[in-house]
Amino acid sequence: MTLLEYISTRGQAPSLGFCDALLAGLGRDGGLYVPREWPKLSKKEIRALRGKSYQEVAFAVLSPFVGDEIKADVFRAMIDEAYTTFRHPAITPLVQTGPNAFVLELFHGSTLAFKDVAMQLLARLMDHVLAERGERATIIGATSGDTGGAAIDAFAGRSRTDIFILFPHEKVSPVQQRQMTTCKADNVHALAIRGNFDDCQNLVKAMFNDAAFRDRLRISGVNSINWARIMAQVVYYFTAALTLGGPDRKISFTVPTGNFGDVFAGYVAKKMGLPIDRLVIATNENDILARTLKSGRYEMRGVSATTSPSMDIQISSNFERLLFEAYDRDDAAVRASMESLRQSGSFEIKERALKAIRKDFRAARASEKQVEKTIRTTLAETGYLLDPHTAVGVFAAAKFERSASPMVTLATAHPAKFPAAVKSASGIDPALPTWLADLMDREERFDILDAELKAVETFIGQHARAQT
Numbered sequence: 001m002t003l004l005e006y007i008s009t010r011g012q013a014p015s016l017g018f019c020d021a022l023l024a025g026l027g028r029d030g031g032l033y034v035p036r037e038w039p040k041l042s043k044k045e046i047r048a049l050r051g052k053s054y055q056e057v058a059f060a061v062l063s064p065f066v067g068d069e070i071k072a073d074v075f076r077a078m079i080d081e082a083y084t085t086f087r088h089p090a091i092t093p094l095v096q097t098g099p100n101a102f103v104l105e106l107f108h109g110s111t112l113a114f115k116d117v118a119m120q121l122l123a124r125l126m127d128h129v130l131a132e133r134g135e136r137a138t139i140i141g142a143t144s145g146d147t148g149g150a151a152i153d154a155f156a157g158r159s160r161t162d163i164f165i166l167f168p169h170e171k172v173s174p175v176q177q178r179q180m181t182t183c184k185a186d187n188v189h190a191l192a193i194r195g196n197f198d199d200c201q202n203l204v205k206a207m208f209n210d211a212a213f214r215d216r217l218r219i220s221g222v223n224s225i226n227w228a229r230i231m232a233q234v235v236y237y238f239t240a241a242l243t244l245g246g247p248d249r250k251i252s253f254t255v256p257t258g259n260f261g262d263v264f265a266g267y268v269a270k271k272m273g274l275p276i277d278r279l280v281i282a283t284n285e286n287d288i289l290a291r292t293l294k295s296g297r298y299e300m301r302g303v304s305a306t307t308s309p310s311m312d313i314q315i316s317s318n319f320e321r322l323l324f325e326a327y328d329r330d331d332a333a334v335r336a337s338m339e340s341l342r343q344s345g346s347f348e349i350k351e352r353a354l355k356a357i358r359k360d361f362r363a364a365r366a367s368e369k370q371v372e373k374t375i376r377t378t379l380a381e382t383g384y385l386l387d388p389h390t391a392v393g394v395f396a397a398a399k400f401e402r403s404a405s406p407m408v409t410l411a412t413a414h415p416a417k418f419p420a421a422v423k424s425a426s427g428i429d430p431a432l433p434t435w436l437a438d439l440m441d442r443e444e445r446f447d448i449l450d451a452e453l454k455a456v457e458t459f460i461g462q463h464a465r466a467q468t
């Protein structure tokens with residue numbers, strides 16, 4: 001059996017095979033799982049993927065991460081089924097918006113955000129592994145708006161899981177809220193937390209770190225702390241690059257960033273052998289990552305509400321995976337950084353690690369005014385309507401475009417998810433697609449809780465069915 005091992009960024013949790021890492025979500029030491037070694041694809045192997053469907057590329061890129069823990073034909077069938085939920089035949093089509101500029105539309109899944117790409121596969125992977133083992137699990141997740149809807153859509157009605165999604169009360173868009181609160185499935189629970197996204201994410205991590213609670217309810221996660229989320233997002237870097245002449249030409253990507261999962265998936269694609277020129281981290285006014293790249297100091301300063309609410313984050317979970325790489329996998333250095341973050345809200349990145357990060361990444365910040373202007377001018381100049389998150393990306397991309405390599409900005413959400421911001425910037429009221437046309441009339445069902453660990457654990461303990 002080829003078993004790819006997964007190790008924790010904090011070095012104090014047992015290493016696991018793919019299926020166990022999938023169900024674990026977060027390491028028992030609070031760290032994040034990464035493969036012990038990065039699987040590599042040669043240029044020849046990548047070239048051979050030209051002209052293949054999204055599903056075929058996904059199978060080729062993802063199989064090395066799964067090994068033979070899941071039979072190849074079963075895994076292939078899972079991929080095929082996951083992407084039947086997408087409304088575009090290319091799954092993630094590329095659209096040209098300038099001489100050397102492209103947007104990669106990742107929003108053709110059921111909930112209109114890039115999260116569907118990974119979540120539809122993740123739900124099928126978890127179902128399969130739980131069924132094989134005859135187990136149930138309790139899924140918990142934190143969302144600033146999009147992960148929650150995508151997870152609920154993917155897990156609704158599945159018999160082996162109950163899902164609890166924590167979202168910041170009154171801080172998500174009305175469309176995002178209803179995508180979470182109008183699901184009728186019994187196994188779905190939407191929890192509005194009186195706090196911000198970081199509070200929700202901290203609660204989720206605290207529940208994972210409560211060993212008794214975690215084991216009793218067999219807790220698993222669907223945020224990008226779960227390796228399988230990142231893995232599934234690697235695929236579209238390959239499909240986009242292949243369309244634009246990769247691997248015989250370097251491609252740059254700009255990624256609207258919050259929790260650092262999507263852009264880290266780009267880094268993984270590069271590690272696997274895909275020739276990527278630049279990875280640009282695009283932030284809104286919550287610019288902790290742009291500041292970190294500039295100063296070498298990761299420092300929390302509070303979150304402000306923007307028109308791209310899904311990126312209103314300052315604890316950027318997957319940055320820990322990058323730190324682990326930048327410190328040449330020195331888990332003690334990661335532990336020290338995370339401890340400093342916990343105690344003082346900041347940490348310094350040592351010169352050598354910072355240099356390594358700057359080698360692969362660039363960063364730029366878009367103010368609210370710049371986001372609005374980008375939506376307006378992109379529409380006027382190209383006829384293309386951006387959502388505010390993608391607009392953050394397009395603004396940042398413009399700073400780094402150069403003739404040598406095409407620049408692809410990841411279009412992470414459909415404009416209809418954020419109609420108020422889009423209308424105010426462009427005058428256009430983007431319509432929801434037909435399958436969501438009555439979304440705002442559907443009845444809501446959710447609970448409101450304080451951002452207190454005990455209150456949330458008690459609620460979940462009373463409603464989860466996976467009790468041991």
Ligand SMILES: Cc1ncc(COP(=O)(O)O)c(C=O)c1O
Nearest residue numbers: 146257258259260261262310412
């Ligand atoms: C629409 C949208 N764009 C961008 C992001 C940022 O992605 P990541 O958290 O993977 O950096 C998110 C949330 O994660 C999102 O929902």
Ligand SMILES: N[C@@H](CCOP(=O)(O)O)C(=O)O
Nearest residue numbers: 143144145146147223224310
């Ligand atoms: N922007 C995200 C925040 C959670 O990110 P994740 O990728 O770690 O699940 C959201 O929309 O919820």
